[in-house]
Amino acid sequence: MSFLEYAPAPESKAILRLKDSYGLFIDGEFVDGSGDSFHTISPADESRIAEISSASDEDVDRAVAAARRAHDRVWSKMSGRDRGKYLFRIARLVQERARELAVAESLDNGKPIKESRDVDVPLVASWFFYYAGWADKLDYAGLGANPRALGVAAQVIPWNFPLLMLAWKVAPALAAGNTVVLKPAETTPLTALIFAEILQQADLPAGVVNIVTGAGATGATLVRHPDVDKVAFTGSTGVGRDIAKAIAGTDKKVTLELGGKAANIVFDDAPIDQAVEGIVNGIFFNQGHVCCAGSRLLVQDSIHDEVIDRLKHRLSTLRLGDPLDKNTDIGAINSAAQLARIRELSELGEAEGAERWTADCAIPEKGFWFAPTIFTGVEASHRIARDEVFGPVLSVLTFRTPAEAIAKANNTPYGLSAGIWSDKGSRILAVADRLRAGVVWANTFNRFDPSSPFGGYKESGYGREGGRHGLTAYLKGASA
């Protein structure tokens, strides 16, 4: 036998206590939605997981009203210390139910269990712990003399890190004293609904967090609601632009965390094996469904062939398959629609003359799958070098000098993240200084920490999430 064909090591689904159907979470209770309900499916085999309610305009209205009541009567009057206690309690419950949340996330989203178990869920807990610590210190954090909550926050989150994006949004909002109406993505509502159960378990006062499920229309209604004070959105630049237009001229504060086309720059003095790992982690982590993914590899001409050779060798060892198997490296693409977009852009890449290479791996019959793919010979003018693919597709470009690397890295309408690989510290600092990107990683990629602000330049959005900066987006009169 071949040792490398590791025997199946599936994480058990027995830990899940899923309901057959889920309502909306409004005012502390699960209630039926009045829109047409829909099914959430597992992208790995297209099997039905549960029936999910869809919130109509009236349901959104009720959720916002509940949030307003909770804000005015309870949450805004509560001391920071007590708000912190609730957040600490939520963080601990997330840890207690970590395995259940990880299994649910992998089932609903398609990401490998090793990522949901080792990255997503631990980060969720750390986000709540981190912001729990801020709740009673707002007056002393240089955020103004008397920082006050904005009121009701409308939060719309994407499907790539369903529970983690919820934590990024909910934790700072609650710490700052706001109440929340959250709309999870249509294809990944499951962990948000389990999170609602956690809120009940934590005895969070009714209405402080409300969760309305549904499609894009539900989110559009929510962010336009007149009684919402703050809009926080993570998702595509197109939808972000619509939201910015819709709320222009209102008093709503807004933060948008949108798309990206990050450059991962590898200089010829890079620690080569770690750089190859960083390239893999940069674009194939979470099937490339990462807004800050290192989707444009800029590699110095002199080491191009060697890097590509090593990269292909490494990609051949990646395991694609059952997201719940503990040895899976590459899970399922989240939806048929996303798979179609990845295919379309990849075909375009070939048509434009780039050379396509795909790792040789068996693709399961059911579900949505796309094997790790790299394009070499990509020119800056190609669509695959400019458009966000949001999938496991890497475009490789070359550069000759640091100046050219910087120019190419910045030559994008986006500016969310970037990576630099070099053994020379002074070069890293000099290049990082000139990159127009919100996050620059040096000799690493896709590392997240609640204390570190995250956000973009240009079409990647505005505002920062995480750290002390993340609080200012939820406070009156505060600036970072």
Add this chain to the structure above:
Amino acid sequence: MTSTELARRSAVDVLGGDPDDATLRRFLHGLPGVDAVGLEQRAAALGTRSIKTTSKAWALDKIISLIDLTTLEGADTAGKVRSLVAKAKNPDAADPSTPLVAAVCVYGDMVGHAVEALGALHGDPDEGRISVAAVATAFPSGRSSLEIKLADTADAVAAGADEIDMVIDRGAFLEGRYGFVFDQIAQVKEACRREDGSYASLKVIMETGELNTYDNIKRASWLSILAGGDFIKTSTGKVQPAATLPTTLLMLETVRDWHRATGEKIGVKPAGGIRSSKDAIKYLVTVAETAGEEWLQPHLFRFGASSLLNDVLLQRQKLTSGHYSGPDYVTID
């Protein structure tokens, strides 16, 4: 042509010049650097592989067949070595289907006792026999003259050692006297020559715990291979830290790169500190996913260990019987 000359010739090919201090320095310091955080992260990721059921059963047997069962104590006696050999020949008294270990590893003056105790079972692990490995060259410090190191090596080979575990001169390495270290390795290799012209296999111990940085370990790995080592080995077991997964990963990346450059396969031996089956399985995963599965054979990978064997045997018994027995159900040696 002697092996020293051969090593020199292949080194000249790779280095593009004679293996003197300046040429070696240019080459070794021109190797891509190692990012410690990234290396450790990759090793940790490999350590999360979940090896279950049939894969685990295969892995446990494979680990046993890759062990250099070791005793390296000042208090070693002929009796202690005989009892070590008895354990090597019959690892699990309750289960004769248990594989044999690859080798027993002893001090040079104990080689004769080991050879005698092994009797007909002394030989190549590929042929179902057990090799005798001897530490040499003023192990563990390596602080003696070249003449003594060579005599130490020749003695052990003459007594029947199949494998020599030498130590490099870490002092000279840290001083940047790479040519000196190269020459010592090459000459020890020549001292491994038997009368019939064949050579005992040479494992080069770098004592990674004393080299301190991953960049140094990478350079020492290349230097050891260039000078003719058949195996690169982490540690003597007498210095902490001994073998670690990141260090072994780095050495495996080096032999992989050497293979890609020359077509030649060099072995890797982590030694010291690997005590549990769980840890040993992480090493197997790291070997298979870095150098490739073909490295999982006694001529290309070894564990230098003593207490590891019994933990593997307990795990093996558990797989067969479904329950854990306990330390009294395996023999201490």
